[in-house]
């Protein structure tokens with residue numbers, strides 16, 4: 001699967017923009033602030049119906065406009081073209097269209113044209129914070145499994161209800177116990193199944209991750225990922241645990257256990273990356289993690305995801321950059337941004353599609 005072309009209207013700094021892509025390696029070049037990341041952001045919209053850097057869709061609307069449109073044509077493995085458009089208007093909100101027809105549920109699009117994103121912010125968000133760890137698992141697993149996404153969304157709703165019940169119960173006494181019982185039953189079920197999914201997911205990706213990480217480091221370093229669930233066990237065991245935590249949750253004012261508190265621990269040669277990793281090690285770890293994510297999606301869905309690599313080679317030493325380039329040559333469609341094309345072209349011995357912005 002690949003993206004054949006992209007057209008933007010009032011998106012970020014673009015009033016109008018149009019480009020084609022090759023199904024292999026595309027390099028977007030241009031100075032800082034020219035709009036390279038914005039192109040990747042627009043592609044991300046077409047795949048996942050949202051941005052990777054804006055909290056609100058309105059942020060991506062060009063200043064002094066009232067709506068944006070991102071339109072692209074995806075070509076499937078069988079050569080079938082699908083025209084997707086995402087628009088967001090200040091008045092009417094978001095509309096997701098396939099061949100010009102509005103999709104009633106934009107979630108239907110997720111997983112159809114998967115992407116793997118690697119951006120400079122990922123060092124902090126994906127590697128550095130438990131919420132980033134969960135987002136990584138959620139994004140990957142949701143792109144290969146629709147029911148996973150809907151269970152995550154159900155959990156979000158139940159969690160919100162339990163948090164408000166806790167605050168009401170803390171002031172209102174016993175009247176909320178039945179409500180909490182019912183909510184914890186639902187949470188027990190969802191936490192159990194997502195704990196199982198996440199355990200399986202990490203076990204599944206670990207060998208591939210270890211191989212890629214080792215390759216990027218010429219076999220000199222070993223990376224691992226450990227899953228640290230907040231709750232685990234059967235539905236009933238988890239329900240019981242949530243019930244026992246009520247008193248302390250009343251004090252804290254929120255639900256302190258559950259799949260929304262799961263995290264990952266990343267290690268290099270047995271030491272935690274967060275405490276001991278250098279900048280370069282973090283970057284290499286992240287690259288290996290994202291390449292693994294892509295391979296996982298490909299194995300599960302039979303679709304090669306589009307790799308969006310934003311400024312990836314900044315701060316990477318030459319050896320690791322060359323190892324990474326070797327790896328990405330042939331993995332599918334890749335869209336890379338860089339300010340320094342000269343450095344790039346010195347490291348590659350294959351053809352790329354250069355998209356120069358000025």
Ligand SMILES: Nc1ncnc2c1ncn2[C@@H]1O[C@H](COP(=O)(O)OP(=O)(O)O)[C@@H](O)[C@H]1O
Pocket residue numbers: 011012013014030031032033034035036037038039059060061062063
């Ligand atoms: N909503 C917006 N409307 C107009 N311009 C914007 C908007 N948001 C960001 N910009 C500008 O768009 C430009 C391109 O940003 P970006 O794509 O991040 O550039 P690059 O990745 O090439 O460094 C920046 O100058 C930024 O200030």
Ligand SMILES: [Mg+2]
Pocket residue numbers: 036037038310311337
């Ligand atoms: Mg950028």
